[in-house]
Amino acid sequence: MREKSQVDDIDRSIYDIKNENLDEYSVGEGLTPEIVRKISEEKNDPEWMRDFRLKSLEVYHSISVPDWGPSIDGLDMDHIVTYIRPNTKMSAKWSDVPDDIKDTFERLGIPQAERESLAGVGAQFDSELVYHNVKEEVAAQGVIYSDLESAMYGPYADMIREHFMKLIPPQDHKFAALHGAVWSGGSFVYVPPGVKVEIPLQSYFRLNAPGAGQFEHTLIIVDEGADLHFIEGCSAPKYNVANLHAGAVELFVGKNAKLRYSTIENWSKNMYNLNTKRAIVEEGGTMEWVSGSFGSHVSYLYPMTILQGNDSHMEFTGITFAGKGQNLDTGAKVVHTGARTSSYINTKSISKDGGISTFRSSVVIGKNAKKSKNAVSCQSLMLDSISRSDTIPAMDIRTKDADVGHEAKIGKVSDDAVFYLMSRGISEEDARAMIVSGFADNVSKELPLEYAVEMNNLIRLEMKGSIG
Amino acid sequence: MSEVLLQATNLSARVEDKEILHNVDITIGKGETHVLMGPNGAGKSTLGNVLMGSPKYELTEGKILFKGEDMTQEGADKRAKAGMFLSFQEPLEVPGLTMESFIRTAMEQKSGKRMKLMEFRKQLKEALDILQMDEEYAKRSLNTGFSGGEKKKAEILQLMMMRPDLAILDETDSGLDVDAVRLVAKGIEKFQKERGGSLLIITHSTRILDSLDVDQTHIMVDGRMVAAGDGSLVAEINQGGYEKYLA
Secondary structure (H helix, E strand, O other), X not given: OOOOOOOOOOOOOOOOOOOOOOOOEEOXXXXXXXXXXXXXXXXXXXXHHHHHHHHHHHHHHHOOOOOOOOOOOOOOHHHOEOOEEOOOOOOOOHHHOOHHHHHHHHHXXXXXXXXXXXXXXXXXXXXXXXXXXXXXXXXXXXOEEEEHHHHOOOXXXXXXXHHOOOOOOHHHOHHHHHHHHHOOOEEEEEEOOOOEOOOOEEEEEEOOOOOEOEOOEEEEEEOOOOEEEEEEEEEOOOOOOOEEEOOEEEEEEOOOOEEEEEEEEEEOOOEEEEOEEEEXXXXXXXXXXXXXXXXXXXXXXXXXXXXXXXXXEEEEEEEEEEOOOOEEEEEEEEEEOOOOOEEEEEEEXXXXXXXXXXXXXXXXXXXXXXXXXEEEEEEEEEOOOOOEEEEEEEEEEOOOOOEEEEEEEEEEOOHHHHHHHHOOOOOHHHHHHHHHHHHOHHHHOOOOHHHHHHHHHHHHHHHOOOOO | OOOEEEEXXXXXXXXXXXXXXXXXXXXXXXXXEEEEEOOOOOOHHHHHHXXXXXXXXXXXXXXXXXXXXXXXXXXXXXXXXXXXXXXOOOOOOEEEXXXXXXXXXXXXXXXXXXXXXXXXXXXXXXXXXXOXXXXXXXXXXXXOOOOHHHHHHHHHHHXXXXXXXXXXXXXXXXXXXXXXXXXXXXXHHHHHHHOOOEXXXXXXXXXXXXXXXXXXXXXXXXXXXXXXXOOHHHHHHHHHXXXXXXX
């Protein structure tokens, strides 16, 4: 007989590194105004932020959970520890970071990434920034890269107040409201007019404690004519308690500015990933998204772009990989309000071992968005007959001269192609992995090399034991 | 006869409920060139695919020995590693997998050794030059968007790089123009003469055989081997067709 392998679950040991529970303090499991006040106090919020949190909490209690996507019944908000602070203060030097935390990061490759001349690393352990460093050359250009908490008291306090949760208001949905109430940690980036940041800024988020939610907030403002590439990487260890991630990312792209936002999310497979990401683009600006969604039990993720300025542009390149027990609902939204705006959405999804992958796109072209263009292309690959792939495109076009296109393809890995590769001496497992990696190639091409390597490793890892 | 490389005995194979091969025998010696001819639908391609271990066909009877080892139950990857190669009649497209990285991976998997990039590029360039293929092909996705002729050339490119002991060429010349046949034949000749490789050439035409010395010709009709002879049988078939072999 031909040799076949059967592995029930993939080996995630390199991603599922657990530390002993380091947390000296947590706020109990329910969510009340007292808890939110406590969080606010702990974080030393300015008054406006404390009020904002309490208002968000009211909104949170007034709206119900979404009923249109994958089930999130497994989430019990009353038993989610919303805020856990690690036993370390902000640290500017790597040597000050406690050894066990350092150990976890080292196994995730962060110091290497740092050494490989990435511009700055803000790594988040639980909800607090523990390690933060911006290379001098970037800071010398006037670029601000810091945690959001301390920036609220610095010279950018007004700027933050002006932008914080303006793109994603708490009223938007229940988890945006929750985020507004309990957000903690995250990054603030400001790139002044005309400054081109040559090397990507990077941040690595990580969840650690059982039952802990993570509500980091990322606020990036790229001023007129400036240029930035920001990379967000996520990985979480595996626990049996349901975990929730409800972060928010708000991106402001100025006139003729350009922002590329790359993410590889690799959550453990019990995670509810209900992340909200949104960008607004002014005249002549460009927003580029590169998004890889791996891991998690359930994901709702649809980065949205508002093309407000005339001649602004957006490109979205995404890949989603849903394996056993995963229901990943991902896609992209774009709203064209400026004239001659253009957007291009290109996604790939892979489903395997009964995984469900749903692509949802929403394209709105307003009545003033004359001569705007949009193209959506989504391709799905199903690796077996028990997996599922759906495409749900929505379009709302209010001007007659818009140019809109949609293309969807669903396919399977053909046995003939597998035989073809095998006839050259490649094992069945490798042959399938090569076909799937090839399918994902246009996404990995958009990523910086080390991330492309990581993504291919993830695909390889996910493909292990896929032959039955 | 020279040392035996491939010995297939009493092969019967079917796809779903339809038996296509009936008790077929074929033996190929080291360095020999065999030609397999027969009318359309005779089962020639099936034999090529069965020898290579295609999962599409079920082998109901028979045994395949390669270099004395029993390959009957082995997968295509094991057969390839042992030194077998099949040039596909319809090569598959694999988007996103570049020819270059595919060939290199395959060579490394076969040899079990890492290959130096410079050495690989040098060999690849030589092979591309013989086939008059632009170096750009190596950077393109495997067979993706290639014309029929380009796909066939890419198969021979792989043959030249992989350097197997036995190459089964499944209608490699069909659909090629005169110039392309000449180039492909050149690549095959190089494999035959320099490598000393064995060939099983499944073909309808003689053009590809012009520059090759044929040791044996097999005629297959309705899934059975009905005649065998030396290279002169090819010319005979060209003149008289298969009529006298049809039942």
